[in-house]
Amino acid sequence: MSKTVIKAATVVNEGKIDTCDVLIVDGRIEKVAPQLAVVADVEINAEGLHLLPGLIDDQVHFREPGLTYKADIWHESRAAVAGGTTSFMEMPNTVPNTLTQALLQDKYDVAARQSLANYSFYMGAANDNLDEVLRTDAKEVCGIKVFMGSSTGNMLVDDEHTLQSIFASSPMLIATHCEDEATIQQNLARYKATYGDKLTPDMHPLIRSAEACYISSSRAVGLARKHGTRLHILHISTAKEIGLFESNIPLADKRITAEACIHHLWFSDADYAEKGNFIKWNPAVKTAADREGVWAAVLDGHIDVIATDHAPHTLAEKSQPYGQAPSGGPLVQHALQALLDMYHGGRLTLEQLVQKGAHNVATCFQVAERGFVREGYWADLVLVDLNKPYTVSRSNLLSKCRWSPFEGYTFKSTITHTWVSGKLVYQHGELLEKGSGQRLSFDR
Numbered sequence: 153m154s155k156t157v158i159k160a161a162t163v164v165n166e167g168k169i170d171t172c173d174v175l176i177v178d179g180r181i182e183k184v185a186p187q188l189a190v191v192a193d194v195e196i197n198a199e200g201l202h203l204l205p206g207l208i209d210d211q212v213h214f215r216e217p218g219l220t221y222k223a224d225i226w227h228e229s230r231a232a233v234a235g236g237t238t239s240f241m242e243m244p245n246t247v248p249n250t251l252t253q254a255l256l257q258d259k260y261d262v263a264a265r266q267s268l269a270n271y272s273f274y275m276g277a278a279n280d281n282l283d284e285v286l287r288t289d290a291k292e293v294c295g296i297k298v299f300m301g302s303s304t305g306n307m308l309v310d311d312e313h314t315l316q317s318i319f320a321s322s323p324m325l326i327a328t329h330c331e332d333e334a335t336i337q338q339n340l341a342r343y344k345a346t347y348g349d350k351l352t353p354d355m356h357p358l359i360r361s362a363e364a365c366y367i368s369s370s371r372a373v374g375l376a377r378k379h380g381t382r383l384h385i386l387h388i389s390t391a392k393e394i395g396l397f398e399s400n401i402p403l404a405d406k407r408i409t410a411e412a413c414i415h416h417l418w419f420s421d422a423d424y425a426e427k428g429n430f431i432k433w434n435p436a437v438k439t440a441a442d443r444e445g446v447w448a449a450v451l452d453g454h455i456d457v458i459a460t461d462h463a464p465h466t467l468a469e470k471s472q473p474y475g476q477a478p479s480g481g482p483l484v485q486h487a488l489q490a491l492l493d494m495y496h497g498g499r500l501t502l503e504q505l506v507q508k509g510a511h512n513v514a515t516c517f518q519v520a521e522r523g524f525v526r527e528g529y530w531a532d533l534v535l536v537d538l539n540k541p542y543t544v545s546r547s548n549l550l551s552k553c554r555w556s557p558f559e560g561y562t563f564k565s566t567i568t569h570t571w572v573s574g575k576l577v578y579q580h581g582e583l584l585e586k587g588s589g590q591r592l593s594f595d596r
């Protein structure tokens with residue numbers, strides 16, 4: 153039996169902040185109480201530090217198999233745990249696309265050997281794989297991913313009959329990327345007619361426009377209402393889309409939920425001048441007014457969870473001209489630090505941070521026994537020093553692509569320790585060599 157006790161931590165959990173000791177026995181939280189009198193194998197003095205449930209990131213692209221020159225499960229899971237994210241849900245636009253149960257299983261096999269964080273992998277939908285999609289085990293897989301807008305990996309599902317069938321018959325949560333392809337193509341043609349090949353990153357939100365997002369998100373919501381589907385719309389980036397969601401229903405009863413991402417909460421179109429393609433994402437980072445709209449929705453419950461859409465590409469790829477540079481960038485290592493800066497800036501409370509980044513993700517996906525600091529649950533925990541500055545530099549980047557839109561930026565807080573399923577995987581910059589991540593399971 154292995155025992156760890158974390159002493160005198162300021163525990164942020166389920167709407168409360170209390171100073172407590174936390175006892176971990178064989179991977180699980182055994183006891184949370186003030187001043188536990190126990191003898192443990194490991195004792196961590198957490199006086200002055202805040203203990204949070206590890207973040208659960210419901211949208212990452214770790215690129216394995218097939219694109220491992222950009223990223224892989226081992227590197228990206230190290231970046232995740234160093235940043236306080238203890239579980240991730242990974243997307244199917246790898247090579248090959250995750251369109252069969254066998255290919256899905258291959259990913260689980262790699263993660264079982266390599267991942268430092270807990271993991272789950274989305275089954276991918278295409279125009280022609282409904283039979284495979286329907287064989288997905290809802291208790292063992294986070295969801296079905298449907299690209300209702302094209303992005304990296306050519307996984308657009310645009311066949312009306314297929315969309316109707318998937319929404320009508322999915323055995324589980326469907327997560328969608330919503331951007332209307334016809335609108336994007338029309339905008340692109342217009343911009344090309346005017347600017348030729350001289351398109352620049354600041355045009356990205358005008359080509360991948362707010363209207364493209366609204367048309368596609370409305371369509372997804374319409375399909376879900378018609379069929380009673382459990383729908384989760386990823387990376388909401390505009391103020392207008394907020395009206396599609398509800399805030400007055402308990403999360404566990406919602407059939408339609410929404411996600412906001414760090415980049416849409418942090419950046420606005422004013423940042424393209426400095427950051428260029430390094431903040432080129434799909435959906436695009438849009439106006440400051442859109443950012444404010446997304447923030448308001450996060451705080452009032454129209455948007456349920458916060459994630460990253462961690463989507464690494466190489467520095468060489470991102471350094472190409474706008475038209476060639478792929479969309480996406482690495483974020484998973486700095487998600488919690490960015491959120492803690494937003495806390496310092498008065499944007500959200502620590503309780504709200506933990507709710508949107510951990511509790512609600514667990515509730516939304518019905519993740520079993522994780523996402524809360526609760527006795528009997530797995531000990532997925534992160535300890536942070538709120539007042540220890542941390543500067544992002546190439547030398548401390550852990551994602552395989554070794555660049556970050558935050559390079560050179562100094563966060564106000566530092567992650568000091570991370571436990572995954574009770575194992576201390578990260579401590580003051582040191583990482584365990586190989587993973588102890590477990591496969592997530594779902595109470596469905």
Ligand code: DOR
Pocket residue numbers: 213245303304329432433434435461463464478479480481
């Ligand atoms: O910007 C993005 N990049 N958005 C996506 O939906 C996909 C991602 C990627 O895989 O590169």
